[in-house]
Amino acid sequence: MEMNEVYPAIGEQGFTALVSAFYAQVPTDPILGPMYPDQDWAGAEERLRDFLVYRFGGPARYIEQRGHPRLRGRHMPFVIDQAARDRWVLLMDTALEQTSEIPPEVRRRLGEFLADVASFLINRAP
Numbered sequence: 001m002e003m004n005e006v007y008p009a010i011g012e013q014g015f016t017a018l019v020s021a022f023y024a025q026v027p028t029d030p031i032l033g034p035m036y037p038d039q040d041w042a043g044a045e046e047r048l049r050d051f052l053v054y055r056f057g058g059p060a061r062y063i064e065q066r067g068h069p070r071l072r073g074r075h076m077p078f079v080i081d082q083a084a085r086d087r088w089v090l091l092m093d094t095a096l097e098q099t100s101e102i103p104p105e106v107r108r109r110l111g112e113f114l115a116d117v118a119s120f121l122i123n124r125a126p
Contacts, residue, residue, distance in 0.1 A: 001109045006056035014101040015058070018110070019049040021095035031087045035078050055113075081124040088118050 001009075023045045026032050036044055050062035078084075092114050096107045 001105050004057040007058040009106050015049050015053050017099045017101050021098045025091045079124050080121050085118045085122050089115050
């Protein structure tokens, strides 16, 4: 499955459900929860959803509102080591499994992409 086939396969509702399932886990997570400001949960959810929608062929709201993703730069203030990366991937994999709107082939493609991005964002050595 190609990247640009994901959005047509699951639409806005698929990404909304995935990101919602992910963020339902984050506030109580001992590794990831403290990285997020308490007053910005809705904003964090919106930014991730809009980024994924854009990246997989949907409307470019993320780019229109925030410009180039600059993922490494935007995440540099946060300590992202192997443990944080692994936890993020674990919670996202759990969210993928919980999201019935996403068919298995799309789930696999998204999982690969998200794991690669999480590895790319590691900014602290072990």
